[in-house]
Amino acid sequence: MSESFHEFVVQRSPALSRTAYLLTGDHQLAEDLLQSALARTYRHWRRIHGGDPEAYVRRAMYHQQVSWWRRRRVAERLEAVPTERPRDDHSDATALRLTLDAALRRLTPRQRAVLVLRYYEDLTEAQVAEVLGCSIGTVKRHGHDAVRRLRAIAPELVDRPAERSVR
Template sequence: MGVQKNDERDDEFHQFVTAAWPRLLRTAFLLSGDRHTAEDLVQATLERSYVAWWRVSRADDRDAYVRRILLNEHARRFRRRLREQLVTAVPERPAEGGFGRVDDRAALLAALAALPPRQRQAVVLRYWEDLSESQVAAAMGCSVGTVKSQASKGVAKLRAVFLPAGVTRLGGAA
């Protein structure tokens, strides 16, 4: 009987991984700026998720639970290094998602990698993952106000890189 439960749990986890892998990999890539680091980050996240699958599987939103594990794992790795690595290479074939449509992905990824970690998390989750402010706040373990502030600062820094001097928004000058 215990074997049956383990087999069911493994099947359920396998189905979750199959569905969530592309999304987790895209998020990890945007957070880390490197394909290999992103794969390692997702692998570590899924290892932690499997160990705690009995909790994850009972969560109201499994994706949110695992996304939080991903952010925590990224933060843990970041704290271990004094300086975060900048983007080393852009994958030949970008992951599915909005950033694949940008003409100069390398410049965007480099600018994204230059953001402080909390700003990068807020921007990636809010605008690439299209999560609500409350979902981002839950994932980051902070208030909605902090999400708004960090996302605003991050977007402002990205705009400074991509918009000509004197232009504060697309379609107009300051």
């Protein structure tokens, strides 16, 4: 393995792993998604290492996730959070995370990707458009539709103050 690719993987894997999780909503699928994207990146490393390999990996993850989503299209349904909660734990943060995960799963893959790249990865609209291979207007439309849908799906997320521990 080339030394520069190895350094890239070591340095950027934690951030890319979080992005993969947000795209899939599942830790095991996120690991598979990242591995698949890194394998594709390695095959083309000579061509892309001088540019922005992280954007290449993100794009590969996004396209792979859409491909998986189209293949399986199994409707997942999450049950409500149990009413009895153990005391002295992080139940509020956990409930918020579960609510957010469930709400994100109900978005289209492209809407979820726009939200993840825009608000979690903190990319500009132009950078998101480049990663997803679409126009800035499309990014804005998907972002607007996704936020509107999140507000309808999980209005309790709107009333809560922003919490950094949700990540």
